[in-house]
Amino acid sequence: MSLEIVDSCVGCFACEPLCPNKAISAVMQPGEPLFFINPDKCTECLGDHDLPQCAEICPIEGAIVDEYGEPLNPPGSLTGIPLHLLEQLREAECRQ
C-alpha cells in the first residue's frame, strides 16, 4: 500500500516535509517525476493522520495517485474549474 507521484508534479516541495515516514524525496533524473515516494516507507499516513498529508497539500490535480492509479485529487477538485473547460485547456496545451 503506497501512494505514487506522477509526472504532472511541478516539484513544489510542499509534500516533502509533511510526510511522517520521510518517504518522499526529490529526484533529479531527467524524464522522471520530480518527486518520488518510497513504497517501502509509505503508509498513506495510517496511524499518523486522518488523511495522507502529501495529497492534502498537493496543489496539482492528478499528481498523486493510489495503488490503482486513481488520483486522490481528481480533475476540478482543487481549482473548481469545470471539467469541460479543463478539457479545452488540455487540448490547447497539446497543440503548443
Place this chain on the structure above:
Amino acid sequence: MELPVISNTAPVEASGGCSESGCGTAPDGLSHLPDHIRSKVQDHPCYSEEAHHYFARMHVAVAPACNIQCNYCNRKYDCSNESRPGVVSELMTPDQAVKKTLAVATAIPQMTVLGIAGPGDPLANPERTFETFRQLSEQAPDIKLCVSTNGLSLPDCVDELAKHNIDHVTITINCVDPEIGAQIYPWIFWENKRIRGIEGAKILIEQQQKGLEMLTARGILVKVNSVMIPGVNDHHLKEVSRIVKSKGAFLHNVMPLIAEAEHGTYYGIMGQREPTPLELQALQDDCSGDMSMMRHCRQCRADAVGLLGEDRGDEFTLDKIDTMEIDYATAMVERAKVHDAITTELEMKRALKAAPKFNPAVEEAAPATRNIRIAVATKGGGVINEHFGHAHEFLVYEIGPKEHRFLGHRKCTAYCMGDESCGDGETVLGGIIKSLEGVEVLLASKIGFEPWADLEKAGIKPNGEHAMEPIEEAIRAVYDEMAAAGKLALPAGGVAAQAA
C-alpha cells in the same frame, strides 16, 4: 522648475496664501509618515516612486511550496517570457540564492533590496527562507531584506522574522470577510487538513490580521498588498484599507488582477475580467486617504532582477553565477560610493522641492484650465529617454494648472519587437492605444511616423520634443504650452464638472 504634487485626497483650491510645497505634499506621498519610517522607505525602490528610478531590487526564488490556493494563481506555470508574481524560471537552494544575491549586488551596485516572494509562500518554506536571510544578513549587511506572505503561517514566524533584521514584511490581504474570501481562496492547508470554502477563508483572514498586529507591535514595517478583482472584492477593499491602516500597516498597495485564459488560472479560464486602468486608479484614490499608495508597483516576478520594470535575470542564471568570482568586501566599498552619490542627488532634488517657490500674482489671474493625463516613455533615471516603439510600459501623470501627481504605469507590448514581429505592429498598436485610455499627450524620446498618425487619430497627441528632459519639467512645459494656446479650457460647468 520644481513642482509640488497633487494630493491623493481632494483637489486643492487655488485660494492663495499657501505655497503648494508647504501644504505637506511630498514627491511620493510619503510625507505623512513618521520620520523613522520615512527614512527607511524613501530609498526603497518598491516604496518610493522617486527612489525606484535609481535603486534596484531582486527576488530570489527559494520558496516553492504554498499552503493556500488563490484563484488568480496557477502552480503549474513557469515561463521565462512572462512577468507576473508567482512565475519563475529557476528554483534555488538557499546557498545558490545567497551566491546569486552577492553576484548581482557586485555587478549592479544600485541593487539595495533583496526580497523573497515565492514562487510559493516564503513562510510556508520557513527553513529555506530563513536560511537565506540568515546568511545574507551576515555576509551582506548593506542589503535590505524583505519578505512577502499570504499570512497563513505569519503568526508562527514573527519571532524568527524579528531576528533577521527584516524590516519590511508584505502581507497580501484581499478581504476581511470570509464570504468574499471563499470566492478568492478555494482552499487552505491548515493543521494537516485541506480546508475549503468559507471555513478556510475565515482561518486565513484571522491569521493575516493576527500577524499584522504582531508585526506592528514589534515595530516591523508592514505593507499590505491587495489584488483588485472586479465584482468580487473591489468595493470591499475600501474597508480592508481602513482596517489595515488602523492596525498600523504603513502602506496599502492595490494591484490589478491579472487573469488571462492562457495563464490557466481559475479566474483566467472562467473569464473573470481584469480592472481597467481607470477603475484601478479610482479604487486606489478611494483607498489612499492619507495613506500613500505604490502607484509605480510593477507586480514583479518572484525571480526579478534589476530596476523596477526591467529584468536582468538572464545575466545571473545558475550556470553563469557558478563561474563568477565574488569579492564582496571590495564590492561593498564600491557599492557604498554608488549609494552615496545617489543619495546626494536625491537629497538635492528633495531640498529643491522643499524650497519656497516664487509665486507671482499674475499666475493666479490666469484663466482656469482643466487637469489632463500625460503618458511618458522612460527607461529610468527620471528622464524621457525611451523610444515609443521600445517601451514596454508608460508612466501616466495627471497634471493641472499648479500641481501634478503620478498615477501609475500602463503595461503594453512594445510596438517594435524587432524586425520579424513588426508585421504585428497594427494589432500591438491597438493594444497600446487601449492601455492609454484617458491619456491626452504621449511623451517619448522618439516616435515613428506610423504610430504617430494612429495615436493622433485616437486623441493622444504624440510629442518627441522633450527627449532626455526630466519628466516633471517636461510635462509641466507641455501643460503650460497647451494652456497658453487655449487648449485646456474647462468644460462647461467648470470646476464642479471636472471634479465629478
